[in-house]
Amino acid sequence: MDPRTSAQDVMQCDLCETAVVQMHCDTCLVNLCTACVGKHMISDESKDHKVVKFQLRKSTPLYPGCTTHDKERCEMFCNQCDIPVCTSCVASDKHLGHKILKVLQVPDERRNKIKKNVTELNETIYPTYQDIASDVQNRMSQLEKEYGDLSTAITKHGEDWHREIDKVVQKLKAEVDEMKNTQLQTLQKQLDEINKTMSDIKDEIDSLEMATDNNDLSKLFSVTLSVHLYRNLPNKMILSLPKFMPGTIHEELVKLFGVLSTSSLTSDKHGYKMKTTQKSPEAGSSPPVKQLLDQPETVTTIKIDIQAVYSLISSQLYNVACLSDEEIWTSGNGYTMKLYSINQGSLLKLIKTKSGNSPEDIAVTKSGDLVYTDINDRTVNIVKNKKIEEVIRLQNWRPDGVCSTSSGDLLVIMESNDYKQTKVVRYSGSTEKQTIQFDDKGKPLYSSGSYKKFYITENRNLDICVSDGGAKAIVVVNQAGKLRFRYTGHTAAPKNRSFIPLGITTDSQSHILTADYNNHCIHIIDQDGQFLRYIDCGLRLPQGLCTDTNDNLFVAQQSNKQVKKIKYLH
Structure with missing residues (x-):
């Protein structure tokens, strides 16, 4: 076949x-x-x-062709250069002293590397990109919903304004009608009187004409002349009409109606993690995403006992710091710092300051030690096993707010003795590591002057956040001390008073929370300075703030000397 x-x-x-x-x-x-x-x-x-x-x-x-020597095949492999080479290449000075292998020794190892790459692409990288694509799609859907909710809220607010404007218009129109009716009634009354007088004059004329046309002289002489009664003319009513003076429609109307905070779209190279089936330290360090509660709620209230240093001054609570999820340190204008049980509300421990002065601020280190600043003694102190150790002593500066960082450093914000300068200093133990005082243009980052109050904290993204009561602002710089943003409050503050920030803290979501002393509330902003929400919960003169590991917020209220534990995240 x-x-x-x-x-x-x-x-x-x-x-x-x-x-x-x-x-x-x-x-x-x-x-x-x-x-x-x-x-x-x-x-x-x-x-x-x-x-x-x-x-x-x-x-x-099939040996690869040499890219340097035409028509020669590469039967060798240069391990240092990681390329196939021919015998002419080996003989040249270019690969002198390099480890040369037979090219057939390399393919198995190269194939294994390729297989590992294919396996990683198939089992790890591609599924990760699938998850990222799904996440982006979900966020786009969420974005559509949230922007829709935003537009609906603006529309509803506009309708509320329209209703209020309609009420104003109706009220003004009613006032116009009332003024008109009052003046018309006055004029009508005068018109009635004039008409009556005209009728009387007409009668008088008829009577006089009859007397003059009659031959009866007795009637002629009996006529009483009363023309003089009508020579006094009635008063002319001078009307003063109201004028409508419309308010000027300008930029202030936009502010009164409400403004939009700026949106942001930034790129975070650490935002996504590679998909893996093994639990890694990185996976454990990324906190779960938590949403803000629509209505924050008070979990418990703890009454704090404060005895002022001077008996003639009323006692006040200033600071609160979490030792754990069950215990909090507190301090005020007394010379003691007190540890309380959160659940029981009972006093567990009492520490007296070394100098007898009231502590300006308190913080808890990563190891659980209490740190406090003594502004009058110009020291920063740490309490270990009930023993007070002086960590930092300043000469020409007065320490104010203090916090312990994730690296174990201390951040201290301080003012010069003459109150003309303010700066943040980072300490490792007693050693000064960094000073933050001016922006890129050489201007002071923080306000100065007597009777100013500062609090300081470190965010999860390592930003340094300062509440500057004198500047009425939150000043946030990055780890290197470069200014990131200033937050100066939100237009629709609950009491509509000026923004006076005091205590400041952060949470696992990198939110920044600050106590607004003047408006009796807490502001929540994101890590880029965008306003998110207020926390009210019946607060009164809030000052010190802290959060525990479960993102519960603790608020020290100055005058009533109470600490409120507030849940504000899902």
């Missing part, structure tokens, strides 16, 4: 295209019959033709 006409496919020689294939050139990847082998070998004598039986094709490795 002719194989070319059989039902089974038979490969034919690539040269003559008639004979059945029996041989194969591994160099040129050409199928040959036995008769064409010699013809193929002499067709290109520059090549080292490797002709094998067809069944053994691909058994001869």
